[in-house]
Amino acid sequence: MVQMSRWKVILLALSLVFGLLFSYANALTPAQRESLPGWLPKPTLNLGLDLQGGSYLLLQVDVSAMRDKRIANLNEDARQTLSEAQVAVAGIVRDGNGVVITLSNPVQMEPAVTAMRTLLGGGMAVASDRTVTRQGDNRIRYAFTDAAITAMGPTAVDQSIEVVRRRIDSLGTREPSITRQGAERIVVQAPGESDPTQLERVIGQTAQLTFQMVDVENSVQEALAGAVPPDAELLMGEDGVTPYLVKRRVIVSGENLVAANVTTDQSNQPAIGFRFDGQGARRFGETTANNIGRPFAIILDGKVISAPRINSAITGGSGIIEGSFTIASASELVNLLNGGSLPAPLSVEERRSVTASLGADAVRAGQLATLIAFAGVLVFMVLSYGGLFGGISVIALLLNGLLIIGAMSMTGATLTLPGIAGLILTLAMAVDANVLIYERMRDEANAGRSPIAAMDAGFNRAMVTIIDANLTTILAALIMFWFGAGPVRGFAWTLSIGVVTSVFTAVLVTQVLLVVWLRLRRPKSLPIAS
Structure with a gap:
């Protein structure tokens, strides 16, 4: 039988408080948020480059130049080390991933090798990233290993991302997006930074x-x-x-x-x-x-x-x-x-660069699209299941939107235009669970079962399908978030949050409100039975 457990009512109340507490700041101006007491949370949605305006840069990391410089440093290390060991050097030339040192006197080979191996630590012939090997009677090769040369590229890109992030933070730019693109490229999106020339100068x-x-x-x-x-x-x-x-x-x-x-x-x-x-x-x-x-x-x-x-x-x-x-x-x-x-x-x-006016146009277009999507869902649910059941699904949808905004604000997520698309998709998918539950109730009611039995079967038997459908969606979103970058990750993050909150609200809110209606009205049949 359908039961309204106390924990379900408490959970619903807490979710409503959470949604309001972490969403209200988005409706206030910056001055109003500053005037609020310090104990109140004030997180807001961060608008992406396409909504707020700002600068976009695609940077190429010159890994080849870095490798050349590292190999040139090997030359200087070898020259300095052998000079301190009083070993005469006839010449040092580059050879692939390292340098070849030619000694003036082959008799000095042993002290020269010993001195060079001190650069590797422990006097060994091979370190984790460099090697020292003899070549004939008067030549020594000092070089990076192939693994070290290969690792220089990814390491340089990772280090560059962190340096670029610190430099942009010093400009006061809020929530910059700095991501890797391919093997040796970096994408920088700085919302609110109107001067790409200054951004480029500081970064480069x-x-x-x-x-x-x-x-x-x-x-x-x-x-x-x-x-x-x-x-x-x-x-x-x-x-x-x-x-x-x-x-x-x-x-x-x-x-x-x-x-x-x-x-x-x-x-x-x-x-x-x-x-x-x-x-x-x-x-x-x-x-x-x-x-x-x-x-x-x-x-x-x-x-x-x-x-x-x-x-x-x-x-x-x-x-x-x-x-x-x-x-x-x-x-x-x-x-x-x-x-x-x-x-x-x-x-x-x-x-x-994206101007602030163009970003404002994108925000207005996104708001309009969201309102149209919400209105379409509202009309469909009311026409299909009546004012009561359709209205309950719309209430669940409103709480769903509130929880999405609250969750994104709390986590500091950046809302982009693709993110708005993910939000609209979530609104359309959010009522899928209600449709599955209502259709199951309708089938049970038409089969002659009581309202309580029909509602109980609707929730219990539809849950397997609801979980299966939304689990595949969230797995797809997680794959997009893991392998994607920039707008793709924004879309995936919004969709992931929306899937979780839509299942929660569609099942819990609908169940609690229907049980309240059932206890108050004690109907002989369900309004959705045909």
Whole structure:
């Protein structure tokens, strides 16, 4: 027999409270939400790029350039290590995923191999990502493993996504969507960001900060003529005019940077304060102590910002970077440095912007489509099952919509135009359970069973079909959410929430309201019997 258990009534009341509590903020203005007491939840639906307007960028991660740089670093590591071991080197050339070192004297092969293996840790010939192997009597190959080269691509994309997210957050953009597309591409959607040029500038700057010694033993003019020493590189100053010859070996890099902030120099001009971690502070302190009176270069993205002279050992691990900064440029650079450097350069493959007015038009169109869908369902249910049973299904549908909005607001989900399509589809599917239950009741009533028996059979025998139909739908939605990206995931997320809430409301709300009607009216037959 159909029973109205107390727990069902309590669950229905709690669901109504939940829907109202997490949905009401969407009907308020930002000022009204701010004026509410702090203990009240204030989550709202986040509108996607297509509804709110904003900027869209498709970025290509230059994995090849990153791999080339990593292999070039092997060259410098080998040169520095063998120099410290006092092993004479005739030449170092690139070979595939690594470098081949040619020794001047084959007699030094054993100490050279021993020194090179210290780079791998533990003195072994093979590390998890690099190998050291002999080639003949006077050659050593130092290279990345194939697995390490393969892993560099996915790792670089994952790291780039996190760096891009931190940089966009520094702009104050709300709920950006940053997703992978394919193997080496990133899609960035920044709702509310009206200036794609600024977004592109902040995202695309590599922000690789390094501290390197200036080469004072060799002539800059000779380097400009083409005679660049193998352990040095020729870089231009920030003004694009002044050349600098600097050692390739990096003393400290941005990876050792703990924090950066905007400050002022001795002339009260904007400058950038920095602080290193323990390892960076130690290396910086040792280098400055051993090179008093010599200049060192502060390099950002391949340009020398400044090249101050070391007057004393800098052991505190902190200092300031002086340059021709403004407050705005210093703040932007600080945000980039605090956000971390990109592991690989990014190039913009596609850019477009959606205006706020176009987004508002999409919202109005979505609202109209939802209202039309709701009206269509209302008319169909009332015409098919009468005012009572059709009206009860509509009440369940209203609570269903309230729970969907509440759940999406609570989870911080982003509503997109495809998400609205998922919401409309959910409204149409939500009454499927009611149709199955009502049709079963109708069959039982026409077979001569009592109203109570017909209602009991309608709910019990239709549940298997309801669960089966909605389970396949939610599995399809989960597959779309797992493998999809952007709008596809928005559609899948809205559909998943809608399936769960529609089954809940269609069964529970309908059952509770029909039992109340049954107890109050005690009918001799069901109104839907034909």
